[in-house]
Amino acid sequence: xxxxxxxxxxxxxxxxxxxxxxxxxxxxxxxxxxxxxxxxxxxxxxxxxxxxxxxxxxxxxxxxxxxxxxxxxxxxxxxxxxxxxxxxxxxxxxxxxxxxxxxxxxxxxxxxxxxxxxxxxxxxxxxxxxxxxxxxxxxxxxxxxxxxxxxxxxxxxxxxxxxxxxxxxxxxxxxxxxxxxxxxxxxxxxxxxxxxxx
Amino acid sequence: xxxxxxxxxxxxxxxxxxxxxxxxxxxxxxxxxxxxxxxxxxxxxxxxxxxxxxxxxxxxxxxxxxxxxxxxxxxxxxxxxxxxxxxxxxxxxxxxxxxxxxxxxxxxxxxxxxxxxxxxxxxxxxxxxxxxxxxxxxxxxxxxxxxxxxxxxxxxxxxxxxxxxxxxxxxxxxxxxxxxxxxxxxxxxxxxxxxxxx
Numbered sequence: 001x002x003x004x005x006x007x008x009x010x011x012x013x014x015x016x017x018x019x020x021x022x023x024x025x026x027x028x029x030x031x032x033x034x035x036x037x038x039x040x041x042x043x044x045x046x047x048x049x050x051x052x053x054x055x056x057x058x059x060x061x062x063x064x065x066x067x068x069x070x071x072x073x074x075x076x077x078x079x080x081x082x083x084x085x086x087x088x089x090x091x092x093x094x095x096x097x098x099x100x101x102x103x104x105x106x107x108x109x110x111x112x113x114x115x116x117x118x119x120x121x122x123x124x125x126x127x128x129x130x131x132x133x134x135x136x137x138x139x140x141x142x143x144x145x146x147x148x149x150x151x152x153x154x155x156x157x158x159x160x161x162x163x164x165x166x167x168x169x170x171x172x173x174x175x176x177x178x179x180x181x182x183x184x185x186x187x188x189x190x191x192x193x194x195x196x197x198x
Numbered sequence: 199x200x201x202x203x204x205x206x207x208x209x210x211x212x213x214x215x216x217x218x219x220x221x222x223x224x225x226x227x228x229x230x231x232x233x234x235x236x237x238x239x240x241x242x243x244x245x246x247x248x249x250x251x252x253x254x255x256x257x258x259x260x261x262x263x264x265x266x267x268x269x270x271x272x273x274x275x276x277x278x279x280x281x282x283x284x285x286x287x288x289x290x291x292x293x294x295x296x297x298x299x300x301x302x303x304x305x306x307x308x309x310x311x312x313x314x315x316x317x318x319x320x321x322x323x324x325x326x327x328x329x330x331x332x333x334x335x336x337x338x339x340x341x342x343x344x345x346x347x348x349x350x351x352x353x354x355x356x357x358x359x360x361x362x363x364x365x366x367x368x369x370x371x372x373x374x375x376x377x378x379x380x381x382x383x384x385x386x387x388x389x390x391x392x393x394x395x396x
Contacts, residue, residue, distance in 0.1 A: 151377075151381045152381065155385045158381075159385065163356075168365060180353065183349045183353040183356075187350060187357065188357070188385065189389075195393065
């Protein structure tokens with residue numbers, strides 16, 4: 001007897017990821033996904049009207065999974081400088097771990113993300129917003145001096161590209177990466193500090 | 199009557215660049231270079247014992263041409279913060295101009311540089327040394343507070359990757375690039391400032 005599983009978009013995306021892992025990006029088809037779900041491909045198309053929209057949704061899910069733990073840090077209470085530093089280190093760690101754990105799937109997701117410009121832009125904007133929120137908190141706490149949190153947040157995001165932008169993935173395993181992250185974060189946090197406290 | 203031109207490594211490299219421009223990287227051969235110079239290919243090999251060493255030398259020349267005007271700024275006198283800012287803006291401008299002026303040759307040189315890891319490493323180390331020199335000057339002038347100029351120089355270099363690392367070349371034409379450079383440099387210069395002057 002078959003267990004009845006309701007076909008949700010979430011379930012389709014889960015199975016699509018399995019299928020991508022098994023067949024690879026070049027070979028995986030919507031029919032493979034439908035077969036793995038034991039449904040007709042029409043049922044898949046009801047949720048994702050095209051292969052492109054399915055691929056885009058997979059990319060979005062992958063990116064959302066990276067930003068969820070970051071949102072927690074951004075929305076926590078506590079001193080903004082510590083939170084910002086933890087947020088940045090967590091972001092680097094998530095990205096580096098993804099690459100280290102499964103370089104092949106990293107490449108697959110990356111290709112999907114590159115096809116989905118708007119999804120990536122949304123992801124980046126969301127991360128920059130999270131940084132901006134911590135900067136605003138820091139200004140309220142009197143520890144940061146920032147004229148425009150959104151502009152400075154973008155600058156922080158840009159300044160850390162080497163450690164989170166996938167174009168630099170082949171450099172993340174350099175033996176001095178941690179030391180370089182430390183030096184960069186020290187510099188950036190000093191650049192945000194409200195001058196002459198007390 | 200043929201003009202007699204002494205066959206120097208410099209002359210060979212110049213002509214090799216022309217040949218690369220004309221035939222493209224995939225098709226250009228050492229024989230093409232020799233023919234363009236009106237010499238035997240043995241004469242070319244006397245200066246560059248292999249095709250690889252010739253390609254490496256072309257990459258090095260390309261990179262050296264980018265760092266020469268920067269060295270002038272690094273070694274000038276005057277307030278270190280202004281010099282550092284000018285140095286960084288000049289570095290970005292040189293790289294962006296190269297891409298804008300001739301995207302095809304940019305791609306060619308980039309491929310050559312990627313083959314020549316040691317040459318690229320030497321180029322980066324040289325740029326970081328130039329930054330470190332300006333940081334040391336700033337410390338002497340009492341305007342920067344930097345524990346280890348070499349470490350902070352590397353941090354500055356990393357922090358600006360998005361605007362000089364060729365992996366980001368496709369982002370350099372974003373309409374907000376200049377505003378983002380401004381925001382980043384403001385942040386970095388503040389991070390270097392000696393606290394509580396006067």
